[in-house]
Amino acid sequence: MAKKKMEDLVKAGLERAVELMVLAANNAWHFGGKHTLEAVLLDDEEMEEMANYALSLGDMSPLAARDGRFALELMKEPWAVIIFGDNRKSPFNYDCGACGFRTCKDLNKAETVESLTSNGPACVFKTLNLNMAANAAAATAWRLGLHCRVFSTLAFAAKALGYMESDIVVGVAVSAAKQDPFFDRHKFWTKEEWERIFNKEFPTFNRGFIGAIEE
Amino acid sequence: MAVERAIKQFERDRKEAARIAARLLLASGTTSPRVGGVRECTFHIIEDDCDIEDICHKIETMADDNKAWKFFKRDAQMLRDADLIILITSLRSLTDPSDINCNMCGFLTCEYMQEREKFKKEDKSIAFTGPLCTFRAANVAYALNGIVSLARQLGIDFGVFWSAGLAGMRLGMLPHDTGFAVGVGISVTEKSPFRDIPIDYDKYNDRTMKDRIINRLWPQFRSIYS
Numbered sequence: 001m002a003k004k005k006m007e008d009l010v011k012a013g014l015e016r017a018v019e020l021m022v023l024a025a026n027n028a029w030h031f032g033g034k035h036t037l038e039a040v041l042l043d044d045e046e047m048e049e050m051a052n053y054a055l056s057l058g059d060m061s062p063l064a065a066r067d068g069r070f071a072l073e074l075m076k077e078p079w080a081v082i083i084f085g086d087n088r089k090s091p092f093n094y095d096c097g098a099c100g101f102r103t104c105k106d107l108n109k110a111e112t113v114e115s116l117t118s119n120g121p122a123c124v125f126k127t128l129n130l131n132m133a134a135n136a137a138a139a140t141a142w143r144l145g146l147h148c149r150v151f152s153t154l155a156f157a158a159k160a161l162g163y164m165e166s167d168i169v170v171g172v173a174v175s176a177a178k179q180d181p182f183f184d185r186h187k188f189w190t191k192e193e194w195e196r197i198f199n200k201e202f203p204t205f206n207r208g209f210i211g212a213i214e215e
Numbered sequence: 216m217a218v219e220r221a222i223k224q225f226e227r228d229r230k231e232a233a234r235i236a237a238r239l240l241l242a243s244g245t246t247s248p249r250v251g252g253v254r255e256c257t258f259h260i261i262e263d264d265c266d267i268e269d270i271c272h273k274i275e276t277m278a279d280d281n282k283a284w285k286f287f288k289r290d291a292q293m294l295r296d297a298d299l300i301i302l303i304t305s306l307r308s309l310t311d312p313s314d315i316n317c318n319m320c321g322f323l324t325c326e327y328m329q330e331r332e333k334f335k336k337e338d339k340s341i342a343f344t345g346p347l348c349t350f351r352a353a354n355v356a357y358a359l360n361g362i363v364s365l366a367r368q369l370g371i372d373f374g375v376f377w378s379a380g381l382a383g384m385r386l387g388m389l390p391h392d393t394g395f396a397v398g399v400g401i402s403v404t405e406k407s408p409f410r411d412i413p414i415d416y417d418k419y420n421d422r423t424m425k426d427r428i429i430n431r432l433w434p435q436f437r438s439i440y441s
Contacts, residue, residue: 029363029375061315088319095283096377097334098395100320100346103283113321120321124345124352124395125377127319131356132363135247139364150248152317152350168319170353 011078014176017144018080021137021174025084028136030129032092037133038085038166046163047071047081054157066188067153070181071173073188079175081151082137083158085166086130088112090123098124112167116160119167127168134170147175149182233298233403234262236371240301240362240401247361249354251313255306256358257390259383262299266388270398271295273382275417280339288417290378296408296421297374297400302383303358308351309333309344309394319349342381347394355395362399372402374409 022039030037042050054068071081090104099121101107113120134150141148155171158164175181189197199206241258249255261267271291278287294300307313312325322328325348334344359375366373379398383389389396402408413419 028360031375031377088321093283094342094377095281095340096343096345096381097341098343098345098347099349100331100334102334102341110321113318113323115318115323117317118319120318120323120349121346122319122321122349124343124347124349127349127352128356128359128397131353132360135357135360136364138248139360150250152250152315152353156317168349 010176014078014080014146014174017141017146018082018174020144021140021172022082024140025082025133025137028133030132031125032129035129035133036086036091036126037130038164040083040085040158040164042081042083042158042163044075046158046161047075050081050154050157050161050163051075053161054153057157061153064153064157066185067151068157070185070188071154074173074175074177074181077175077177077181079173079177081154081158081171081173083155083164083169083171084130084134084137085155085159085164085169086126088119088122088126088167090126092123092125094125096124117156118159118169122168130168130170134172137172141172141174147177147180147182149173229403230298233371233401236366236369236403237262237299237301237401239369240365240371240399243365244301244303244358244361247357249357251315251351251354252307255351255354257304257306258358259302259304259389260299261302261383261388267294267297267300269386270300270379270382270388273386274376274378277339277378277382277385281342284378287378289412290376292416292420292422293374293408293412294376294379294398294400296404297402298404299401300379301362301399301401302380302389303355303362303397303399304380304389304393305347305351305355305395306390306392307394308347308355310392311351312348313350315350317350320346322346342377343395352395355397359397359399366399366401372404372407372409374400374402374407376400 051068051071054064058065089108093104095103099107138148151171155169159169237260271294274287274291278284314325316324334341377397380396384396
């Protein structure tokens with residue numbers, strides 16, 4: 001009798017991988033001195049709530065709804081989602097102007113504009129630090145042979161639900177499914193939906209010779 | 216210490232390694248993830264010594280454009296020791312907000328953000344004519360980390376400098392749509408030029424040490440004692 005089943009080993013391996021991903025994010029190259037990055041790993045209940053919330057945004061954002069529907073599907077196999085966040089203020093004193101304020105001091109003094117997705121105005125270099133950390137986590141997942149994709153939609157949902165206090169957020173989803181679930185996600189769009197949207201977005205794609213008589 | 220043939224060969228191969236590595240790093244940066252469409256990031260390898268010097272000189276002169284940019288003088292010295300520089304651009308951050316109303320920029324919607332007057336290019340105390348689309352910064356971050364993570368794996372020394380990106384923009388080396396740019400210095404040497412940087416590095420560095428101690432004193436010593 002085998003000591004452990006594959007299913008248990010995969011689950012345990014995924015948990016370990018998530019730790020290594022956050023470790024890589026923590027040690028990723030970043031601008032400035034100490035980073036102020038935060039990360040949380042959602043539990044099953046929170047992930048389901050986050051997915052349902054994203055799904056409920058259908059009227060506002062079809063993409064969020066698609067990703068919500070997708071997340072619910074992902075839950076059937078081992079997966080995890082790490083939400084990375086950072087505060088919007090600049091400790092760098094670069095005074096670079098990219099954020100639209102003349103100095104970092106002005107940006108830090110500016111009133112925080114809160115919304116469900118992010119709280120701005122955010123320092124561009126802080127955003128770089130956050131997303132480089134996310135990319136380092138994703139790169140680690142890639143090296144470990146895991147399926148991985150970075151999501152803004154799910155992170156926005158997690159922020160809106162209060163799982164993450166940070167001003168700016170990004171989510172890294174990782175899966176140990178038997179087939180890579182993150183690409184070629186055709187099943188979340190019906191053929192009719194796809195054709196309708198394609199014809200709307202690219203109306204001239206199927207256009208015949210312009211000089212010919214219209215039917 | 217005689218400079219033997221084999222050592223000269225090593226010196227040539229070392230530089231060649233940096234050039235090959237730069238192309239692999241460019242590949243890693245190019246294939247890193249993108250959000251909100253492509254033709255967002257371009258990569259430019261600056262490997263001609265004169266071009267690198269142009270960038271370093273520009274960085275130095277820009278140090279006086281803004282009080283907060285004093286560290287540009289240090290950056291310039293570090294980059295003078297680099298074998299080459301890769302510049303990363305963002306072609307959409309200035310002109311084409313991602314249109315997802317994420318509020319990272321603090322204007323709630325992309326429409327409000329676009330209505331906002333941008334800083335003028337002529338104002339030399341401003342590096343990037345913001346407000347830029349902050350969501351687009353994610354693409355630069357992925358590009359940058361694509362380079363950094365491979366550099367770490369390849370064992371290539373690197374340093375990231377936004378001053379170099381700005382210099383590339385101001386020198387007209389980068390595509391005209393570039394709203395934001397950062398530079399990565401690449402080095403294949405035994406001692407990374409990007410670590411262990413003393414204070415006042417613009418005064419105390421390899422070049423000034425050689426100039427003050429060898430080039431200035433040694434000929435005098437020879438003249439007097441020969």
